[in-house]
Amino acid sequence: MRRIPLSALIGLFFTGLFLFTALFAQWIAPYPLDAVLGGVWEPPSAQFWLGTDTIGRDILSRLIYGGQITIFVALLSSLLAFGLGSFLGFLAAVRGGWVDQLLSRLVDLMMAIPSLIVALVVLSVLPISLPVLILVMGLLDATRVFRLSRAVAMDIAVMDYVEAAKLRGEGQIWVIFREILPNALSPLVAEFGLRFIFAVLFISTLSFLGLGIQPPLSDWGGMVKENKDGLVYGKSAALMPALAIAALAISVNLVADWILSRTSSLKGGRGA
């Protein structure tokens, strides 16, 4: 095991910090989510470290609770995307034939339109709730995971040990979970970081457009929306959640980059 590079350490530290505050938001946040405590858009002070928002709520507390929602939704949807995408991707690679054709063409079709447009079209009909958002984002993102895991599994499925397992009479489920999955794991783990970030940006964008997390719950994208009018008067409240999104995105990216470079050097230079 080589030394962890500085950039990855910084990334790991901040990713850990974000996860920790999200997990223990109820105990860390100095004030409740919805308590109106001060004036409108007060500057940072000893009482309110990051100032107050558009109706006088503590921004730091809302950031901490908002991070919880953002990370929770992004994590669940990327887990869904991974479960579904990698299973179907492996299945397509192992089965080949019409299963592969059907799934691949379906994914091509879904990826022919930008996911934001698909999400907007679908959300115009469905009720906007947490489960629906997680499901829609997870399904849309599963297409990308499908492409990657199918490509990775295609290479593995022609290996001698897979052939040996098939000749032994193992079923397809065994081949997928016991032969292909362990060997495809490292590129998939790196991809998970990138998909998670994509999900964070996606849910933030939806919330910013008013079509994501609905009040009284609030996430970072929604906080930018709430406070955006203050910018015109020089109140920087909207920049705090924007900074949080940027910081989380960059730190997870740093970690994912490091994992990616590690796995590709383990495999003799052949990355995901």
Add this chain to the structure above:
Amino acid sequence: MHPILKLVVQRIALGLLLLLAVSVLIYAGTEALPGDVAQAILGQSATPEALANLRESLGLNQPGYIRYFHWLGGVLTGDFGKALTNGQDIGQAIAQRLGNTLFLAGCAAAISVPLAIGLGLVAARYNGRWPDKVISGITLSTISLPEFVAAYFVIYLLTQVFPIFQPVAMVFPGMSFWAKLNAVALPVIVLVLVVLAHMMRMTRAAILNVMQSAYIETAELKGLSPMRVIWKHALPNAVAPIISVVVLNLAYLVVGVVVVEVVFSYNALGQYLVDHVAKRDLPVVQAVGLIFAAVYIGLNILADVLAIVANPRLRHPK
């Protein structure tokens, strides 16, 4: 038939087929999902008779595929139907706003493409030295930001810290070209930032890839200046991947435009779409969604076609 023409025709036919499939997806995606249009219009307190009457007048009692072909026929003849919320003709509303969207995206493209390629060339010329590191560092920091976050940083910086621009982009008919250009300055800056990094990095990578060829070494040994080697020998051979990444990023602008229009309250197609998603106005969402999808697919086909045309091996078959 010339093989290149055949490839291009094939690609375009495939694209049209894809567009047809997408129209089915958009229509089915909104019609098959749970939720009742009539209920959405009249609200929860509507009487069953009123609901039945409205369903009848909207043609909701017919089977889905018949309504789809009805809709498709309308779209092909330029008739998008009427908006549920205000009864306005959707085709007209789109026609008014499409120009604004294209103007915004066009300005962003006109600035970002030459800038990205120029910066990419400079970064490749000084590969590994400080100009490369500065350019890569700055562009890398913009790559992981969503459009609206980048937008508010830019707004804060350029309207508050350095008060140069107006935070709202208002355009209206009858405005002079220069006044319009001034109005969209901020949104254009944001869009340029969002697409610049990827294009520049791919340009740099494509050039560096070609720079390892033997003929580049020959050109260097002839005594040509480094910039001339890149311009005359590396760029023509790297042009295919550069073109395709440029056009793909222009397609990406389609998505960026939606969010940026909302940020700047810019009255165009993206804001029209987002507004009507919130109002659950299905015909509008279907129509605008289809237009965005068509532009996106069209640009993707263009990327493929240009890559085919730019490939000398395909252009001069043996």
